[in-house]
Amino acid sequence: xxxxxxxxxxxxxxxxxxxxxxxxxxxxxxxxxxxxxxxxxxxxxxxxxxxxxxxxxxxxxxxxxxxxxxxxxxxxxxxxxxxxxxxxxxxxxxxxxxxxxxxxxxxxxxxxxxxxxxxxxxxxxxxxxxxxxxxxxxxxxxxxxxxxxxxxxxxxxxxxxxxxxxxxxxxxxxxxxxxxxxxxxxxxxxxxxxxxxxxxxxxxxxxxxxxxxxxxxxxxxxxxxxxxxxxxxxxxxxxxxxxxxxxxxxxxxxxxxxxxxxxxxxxxxxxxxxxxxxxxxxxxxxxxxxxxxxxxxxxxxxxxxxxxxxxxxxxxxxxxxxxxxxxxxxxxxxxxxxxxxxxxxxxxxxxxxxxxxxxxxxxxxxxxxxxxxxxxxxxxxxxxxxxxxxxxxxxxxxxxxxxxxxxxxxxxxxxxxxxxxxxxxxxxxxxxxxxxxxxxxxxxxxxxxxxxxxxxxxxxxxxxxxxxxxxxxxxxxxxxxxxxxxxxxxxxxxxxxxxxxxxxxxxxxxxxxxxxxxxxxxxxxxxxxxxxxxxxxxxxxxxxxxxxxxxxxxxxxxxxxxxxxxxxxxxxxxxxxxxxxxxxxxxxxxxxxxxxxxxxxxxxxxxxxxxxxxxxxxxxxxxxxxxxxxxxxxxxxxxxxxxxxxxxxxxx
Numbered sequence: 308x309x310x311x312x313x314x315x316x317x318x319x320x321x322x323x324x325x326x327x328x329x330x331x332x333x334x335x336x337x338x339x340x341x342x343x344x345x346x347x348x349x350x351x352x353x354x355x356x357x358x359x360x361x362x363x364x365x366x367x368x369x370x371x372x373x374x375x376x377x378x379x380x381x382x383x384x385x386x387x388x389x390x391x392x393x394x395x396x397x398x399x400x401x402x403x404x405x406x407x408x409x410x411x412x413x414x415x416x417x418x419x420x421x422x423x424x425x426x427x428x429x430x431x432x433x434x435x436x437x438x439x440x441x442x443x444x445x446x447x448x449x450x451x452x453x454x455x456x457x458x459x460x461x462x463x464x465x466x467x468x469x470x471x472x473x474x475x476x477x478x479x480x481x482x483x484x485x486x487x488x489x490x491x492x493x494x495x496x497x498x499x500x501x502x503x504x505x506x507x508x509x510x511x512x513x514x515x516x517x518x519x520x521x522x523x524x525x526x527x528x529x530x531x532x533x534x535x536x537x538x539x540x541x542x543x544x545x546x547x548x549x550x551x552x553x554x555x556x557x558x559x560x561x562x563x564x565x566x567x568x569x570x571x572x573x574x575x576x577x578x579x580x581x582x583x584x585x586x587x588x589x590x591x592x593x594x595x596x597x598x599x600x601x602x603x604x605x606x607x608x609x610x611x612x613x614x615x616x617x618x619x620x621x622x623x624x625x626x627x628x629x630x631x632x633x634x635x636x637x638x639x640x641x642x643x644x645x646x647x648x649x650x651x652x653x654x655x656x657x658x659x660x661x662x663x664x665x666x667x668x669x670x671x672x673x674x675x676x677x678x679x680x681x682x683x684x685x686x687x688x689x690x691x692x693x694x695x696x697x698x699x700x701x702x703x704x705x706x707x708x709x710x711x712x713x714x715x716x717x718x719x720x721x722x723x724x725x726x727x728x729x730x731x732x733x734x735x736x737x738x739x740x741x742x743x744x745x746x747x748x749x750x751x752x753x754x755x756x757x758x759x760x761x762x763x764x765x766x767x768x769x770x771x772x773x774x775x776x777x778x779x780x781x782x783x784x785x786x787x788x789x790x791x792x793x794x795x796x797x798x799x800x801x802x803x804x805x806x807x808x809x810x811x812x813x814x815x816x817x818x819x820x821x822x823x824x825x826x827x828x829x830x831x832x833x834x835x836x837x838x839x840x841x842x843x844x845x846x847x848x849x850x851x852x853x854x855x856x857x858x859x860x861x862x863x864x865x866x867x868x869x870x871x872x873x874x875x876x877x878x879x880x881x882x883x884x885x886x887x888x889x890x891x892x893x894x895x896x897x898x899x900x901x902x903x904x905x906x907x908x909x910x911x912x913x914x915x916x917x918x919x920x921x922x923x924x925x926x927x928x929x930x931x932x933x934x935x936x937x938x939x940x941x942x943x944x945x946x947x948x949x950x951x952x953x954x955x956x957x958x959x
Contacts, residue, residue: 405463591805598877723753738750830848845925
C-alpha cells in the first residue's frame with residue numbers, strides 16, 4: 308500500500324492524554340475468558356500458563372490489576388536497599404505509559420478518520436448493518452491502538468534490552484487471550500497478562516529482566532495482532548497514511564513493524580581512502596558520491612546534483628575477490644560520517660543485513676521492505692551498501708533460486724523505480740559484488756553508476772600494499788625491517804585521488820571485448836565517431852549480439868555521461884567554511900554548482916567523453932554476459948568429465 312500523506316502527532320495533544328494512560332497503569336479490570344482459564348489444566352503446578360489461568364484463584368470474578376503497584380513490589384523484592392525507583396524499572400514504566408498515550412491518540416485519530424465517532428454518537432439508532440459496521444470498526448480501532456502502543460514501547464525500549472532475548476523467550480508462554488472487543492477491553496486484557504507475568508518470580512530475576520520481558524511481551528502482542536489483521540475491515544484510513552511524532556524520528560506507517568522511526572546507524576571500522584591501495588576508479592567514484600550526498604538540502608528536501616544529472620540513487624562496485632570491497636564500503640561510510648558530523652547533519656549507515664532471506668513464504672519481502680523503508684526518510688543522509696549482492700539479488704531465472712530471493716528482488720525493483728520510488732537525493736544504495744554476472748538483469752539495469760574495484764594494479768601499488776603492512780613493525784622495532792626503500796618513489800604517493808574521471812579513463816581507446824570491438828569497428832565503417840548516427844548504429848549492432856541490451860541501457864549510458872559533466876571538485880573552502888556553500892539555501896547551492904559545472908565543461912570534449920563512457924559501459928555488459936556464459940560452459944564440461952570418469956570406473 309502506498310503511503311501518500313503524513314500526519315503529525317503533536318506533543319501537546321499527547322500531554323492531554325497522559326493522565327488517562329497512567330490511570331490504566333494504576334488499575335485495570337479484566338475478567339478472564341473461559342478458554343484462557345482452562346488453558347493447560349493438566350500441566351504441573353509451577354507451569355506459567357497454569358499460573359496465568361489461576362490468576363483469579365479460578366473464580367470468574369473481575370479482578371483489578373495495577374502494573375505500577377507490581378513494579379513497586381518488584382523494586383522491594385529486587386532492590387530492597389534502594390530509595391528511588393531504579394532506572395530500568397522506571398524506564399519500563401515510563402515507556403509503557405508513553406506507549407499507551409500514543410495508542411490512545413492513534414485510536415482517537417482512527418475514530419475520526421473512519422467515521423466511527425459519528426456511528427458511536429448514533430449507536431442507539433443504528434440498524435443491523437450499522438451495528439455490524441460499528442462493531443467491526445471498534446475491533447479495528449482496538450487492534451490499531453494495541454499495535455501503536457506496542458510499537459512505541461518497542462521503539463523506546465529495544466535499544467536498552469539485552470541483545471540476546473532467547474532465555475526470556477523460552478520462559479515466556481505466550482499471551483493467553485487478546486481482546487479486540489473495544490479499546491478499553493483491549494488495554495485491560497493486555498495489561499492484565501503483562502502484570503501477571505511481571506508478578507511471577509521465575510520470569511523476573513533482576514531489574515534488567517523487566518526491560519527484557521517488556522520487549523518480549525510487546526513483540527508477542529504485535530505478532531498476535533498481525534495474525535488477526537487480515538480479518539479486520541475498514542483499514543483504509545490506517546494503511547494510506549503515516550503518522551510522525553513531532554520533534555522525533557518515530558513514525559507509524561500502517562501496520563508496518565519496521566522501526567522506520569529508529570533505523571539506527573550500524574557501527575563500522577573507520578578507514579581512510581589512503582589506506583586502500585589501487586582502485587583509482589572506485590576511490591574517485593566514492594569521493595564524488597560523498598560530495599554529492601552532502602549537497603542535499605534538508606529544507607527543500609532535494610539535491611541540486613539531481614537537477615544537474617549527477618546523482619546516483621543506485622550504483623555498483625564490482626571486481627575479483629580480495630580487491631578491497633569491504634574496505635571501500637567502510638571508507639565511504641567514514642568519509643560521509645566525518646563530513647556529516649562536521650556539518651551537523653544526521654547520517655545513517657544502513658547496510659543490508661545478512662539474514663534477509665527468510666524460509667517463510669512472504670517473510671523475505673517483509674524484511675526487505677523493512678530494510679528499504681528508511682531510505683525514504685528525507686531527514687538524514689543514508690548510505691545503504693549491499694555487500695556480496697549476488698547472494699540476495701541473484702538472477703531470478705537461474706536454477707534453484709529460492710522464493711525468498713525473488714521476493715527480495717521484487718521489493719528492490721519496486722522501491723528503486725515506479726510508484727514507490729521516492730528519491731530525494733539523500734540516499735544511495737551501493738551493490739558490491741565479485742560476481743556481477745550472477746546479479747539479476749533487472750537489478751543491474753537499475754544501476755546508474757558503476758566502477759571497477761580492481762585492487763593493486765601497478766608496481767607502486769604493490770609496493771604501497773606491502774608498506775602499509777610492514778610499517779607497523781617499524782613503529783615497534785625501528786631497525787627490524789632491514790630493507791632498501793624504492794628509488795624515485797615516495798610511499799603512498801600514488802594512492803591519493805585522481806582529479807577527474809578522465810585521468811582514469813584517458814587510456815580507453817577501443818573496446819577490449821572482441822564482440823564489442825567488432826560491433827564498434829562495423830559502426831566506424833559507416834560513420835565518423837563525432838556523428839550522432841555512429842552511436843545509434845553501434846547500439847543496433849550491440850543489440851544483435853546481446854538481445855537484452857535495451858533503451859534502459861542507453862539511459863544508463865546517458866546518466867554516466869551526465870556524471871562526467873558534473874565531475875568537478877567542490878571548492879576546499881566550502882568544506883572549511885560550511886556557510887559559504889553547504890549551509891546556503893537550495894537555489895544558491897544550485898546556482899553555485901551550475902557555475903562550477905560551466906567552468907569545468909570548458910575543458911571537456913563532449914564527443915570524446917561520450918565515446919569513453921559508451922566503450923566502458925559496453926565492455927562491462929559484455930564481460931558480465933561472457934562470464935555468465937563461460938561459467939555455464941565450465942560447469943557443463945566439469946559435469947561431463949565427472950560422468951566420463953564415473954563410467955570408466957563403473958566399466959571396470
